Amino acid sequence: MSQAGDDIMTRKKRARVTLEQVANHAGVSRATASLVVRGSPHISKETREKVLNSMKELGYIYDRVAANLRSQRSSTVGLIITEIGNPFFSELLVGVHEALDKEGYTVILGTTFDSPSKQDALLSTMLEYRVGGVIMSPVPGCSVDMVERLKQWEIPVVLVAREMPSGEQFDYIGIDNVAGGRLVTEHLIQQGHRRIAFLGGFSGSSAWRDRKKGYCQAFHQAGLEIDESLIIEAPATRQGGINAIKQALQHPNPPTAAFGYNDIVAFGVMLGLKEAGMIPGRDFAVVGFDNIQESSMFNPPLTTVSAFPQLIGTYAADILHQRMNGDAGEAKRLILQPELVVRESSLLHSDHQF
Amino acid sequence: MSQAGDDIMTRKKRARVTLEQVANHAGVSRATASLVVRGSPHISKETREKVLNSMKELGYIYDRVAANLRSQRSSTVGLIITEIGNPFFSELLVGVHEALDKEGYTVILGTTFDSPSKQDALLSTMLEYRVGGVIMSPVPGCSVDMVERLKQWEIPVVLVAREMPSGEQFDYIGIDNVAGGRLVTEHLIQQGHRRIAFLGGFSGSSAWRDRKKGYCQAFHQAGLEIDESLIIEAPATRQGGINAIKQALQHPNPPTAAFGYNDIVAFGVMLGLKEAGMIPGRDFAVVGFDNIQESSMFNPPLTTVSAFPQLIGTYAADILHQRMNGDAGEAKRLILQPELVVRESSLLHSDHQF
DNA sequence: AGTATTTGTTAGATCGATCTAAAAAAAGTA
DNA sequence: TACTTTTTTTAGATCGATCTAACAAATACT
Secondary structure (H helix, E strand, C coil): CCCCCHHHCCCCCCCCCCHHHHHHHHCCCHHHHHHHHCCCCCCCHHHHHHHHHHHHHHCCCCCHHHHHHHHCCCCEEEEEECCCCCHHHHHHHHHHHHHHHHCCCEEEEEECCCCHHHHHHHHHHHHHCCCCEEEECCCCCCCHHHHHHHHHCCCCEEEECCCCCCCCCCEEEEECHHHHHHHHHHHHHHCCCCCEEEECECCCCHHHHHHHHHHHHHHHHCCCCCCHHHEECECCCHHHHHHHHHHHHHCCCCCCEEEECCHHHHHHHHHHHHHCCCCECCCEEEECCECCHHHHCECCCCEEEECCHHHHHHHHHHHHHHHHCCCCCCCCEEEECCEEECCHHHCCCCCCCC | CCCCCHHHCCCCCCCCCCHHHHHHHHCCCHHHHHHHHCCCCCCCHHHHHHHHHHHHHHCCCCCHHHHHHHHCCCCEEEEEECCCCCHHHHHHHHHHHHHHHHHCCEEEEEECCCCHHHHHHHHHHHHHCCCCEEEECCCCCCCHHHHHHHHHCCCCEEEECCCCCCCCCCEEEEECHHHHHHHHHHHHHHCCCCCEEEECECCCCHHHHHHHHHHHHHHHHCCCCCCHHHEECECCCHHHHHHHHHHHHHCCCCCCEEEECCHHHHHHHHHHHHHCCCCECCCEEEECCECCHHHHCECCCCEEEECCHHHHHHHHHHHHHHHHCCCCCCCCEEEECCEEECCHHHCCCCCCCC
16 A cells, blocks of 8 residues: 655654744734645735735745645646657657646656556556546556546546547547558658558557558558558667667568658667668658657658647646646546648658559 | 735635544544554554554545644655756656656745746745755846745745846755866867857846856867857847857858857757758757757757756756755755767868968 | 624634643562 | 453544634723
């Protein structure tokens, strides 16, 4: 259970100035001082100033921990993402953070690294800390049970970027991954490619399945066959991309283009191509997904799909804020439409043949 | 002062299961149940199991808020950085986060965007939340006053990446920016460059001043003159880099190489060069600072200096952990030695003349 | 002036845990 | 069996704020 080990704790020596001391100093009651702190309108100008002066004089520090305990409220919000190393999530974090900050919330951060047990542990911690709400990107194969526990305690939950099986009851902000996958694949087909690998990511994540769905749709629509052996799962990391493209190039009938699960994978794919002596954007087309800031600066600049992570974060924060203020309406679904950004990595010179 | 506006709060409806209820259910006292939760050794096996069962049965959730209030301890750590958008800091965040996570701390995140008032507000918030310690990268020109307030409350503070005027009393983990600036500049001088611009960043930050110091040292050591008009301050962003290089190119006697304050600026510089019709790495040498992951993947790959942000984060977390466990020794200073990483952006073809 | 209303203030209980110091139970010893 | 000593359990105060409901004081209304 919740072992509060002593080793990880710190003891404070200097005693805190309490509201009671402020009240005494100002010659009013504790309750009055409390009202002043909270900016109540039922306080006369003079008392307010008396109290504010005493606060300043004594160096008073508001104790949110005590206040939250008594009031059964919380101005803390939990944010659970898979990893901060991925710019998609760090940009999402920026969006969430800025929006919540503006409203006066404090953010508690957690990263799951796609481990369900870590996610459960994080959710527990957040419950223990009495967070007022949670924004999370669920791990693949995440069971709804744990998250429902939050619902039980009437802690609003907003899902971002990834869906959860039977998670219809939760607000969700994401991008239309099917459309995104289709955009990418249609683009590559239009460029004349017929053998297009889909590299990286794992089928456990809803985003992966949707992007693949879009990939398949584009193939079908063009009347082309899908070669399942060109769909290679791998960690959604640079190294995963390197490995995946290497494996794909071993194929007796290798692909001429690759759709990376996300930009990071696509970077890996391009690095792998370079290692194999090929020049991405000339000998081989590569497309990514997310349009993180770096993708415009890669060599060559990466064709990709904008997934608007920061915007997703902002919306998620806004919705959570509404929920925390009592909005109990139906679960909202906000699906942003992706936009294809064509750059050099997918525009092979016309003198190439396939 | 600390207005706890009602609008930002959430009310929970379903009552929490308290330790008292658990105790009643298990037929023991509240105190005993508390000891069980905390894993005290003075509890007999049977009572422990009785209580644990009751906890499970009732769906008990440990209330850290209440516990922290009474025990005057805290397992929360504040992390204050300037921005998450900068990969240097997001990598630092990864280091801090992983290390603290392992020890069971929870991280409260704050970003200052280099605004002193925002930093003060954040420090206040953290005090209000009773954090047990703070890791921070101080804003340029940060006064020691506010941070000293934390010291007063015996809340340990570890500074990272940037120093603070008269901040000798605080632990500091950073990199030898002087050495880094020298490495970069020596490298460029060795490549035959004589007119080297120093672009981006502001002189308010200690990192800027140190890097510039190294830059000057290298010049002096080589017996060369410094042209102050080639030192251009600008925001440490991509756009700042673009603007700075454009300005530098206007110079009647323009530079042949640029030292970007950090990799992001260097990226901007390279983009600006491209816009001006020049090819970085062929017509103009560019070097950055930090060696963020993307710099190896840029076009061309960026010569830079490794600043080991993740490692800095890890060390900072470790030291903070020690401090929170009572280590009251002298302020520690841990200065990592930077390493030059030479890539194509600074290796001009030999047929070029200056 | 006398009552009703509004405005400002407050005492005392409370949030859910931990602490202290002391009591009860169990084990060890003579 | 009686008396320590050790182990286990507990009652009651406490952390620092907010809540409730009631009480003064000031203002408004016949």
